[in-house]
Amino acid sequence: MDAVTLLTNDHDKVRRLFRDFETAEEAEDSARQETIAEQILHELEVHTSIEEEILYPAAGELSEETRKLMLEGVEEHHVVDTLMSEISDLGPDDEAFAAKMTVLIENVEHHAEEEESELFPKLREELGDAALKRLGTELAAAKERHEAGAATDGRSRDELYSLAQERDLPGRSSMTKEELAEALEDQ
């Protein structure tokens, strides 16, 4: 899959989650809002990380105009990151939670739309099909790495140990928490 298709699919997935969140909000279903908000934060964290690691540096090597679009993207990610870290500290019953989620959704929708209408067409034009495909492969690998990282983040040694047991990880009983996390991510 080429880089632009992969990232556009990610955008579409997040847009669907935004609509689900709004439906849960209208229904005043706070448990569902919390679950969907967690999914949104997870998807956005992985997506912005792989863009910053792989796509943006590649865009920075291209024309002056593309570099400018990329730099704007970095600043928009920065705003999104700040909102995400504030939201993750709040529960859905907090008064500011819904307001921050609304602003997050507005910001991400604007940013994704700008990438799709300005940055991505530039990448397609300046990189060409083969390079876009190579970048797509790198993005997919980075995505897998981040997903694996997210699965072990914030877990205790006991939790990691049971995960290792489930997956029949060799040598698990003598591993420290960090070694377990690393071995599980590498699996």
Ligand SMILES: [Fe+2]
């Ligand atoms: Fe982005």
Ligand SMILES: [Fe+2]
């Ligand atoms: Fe994006």
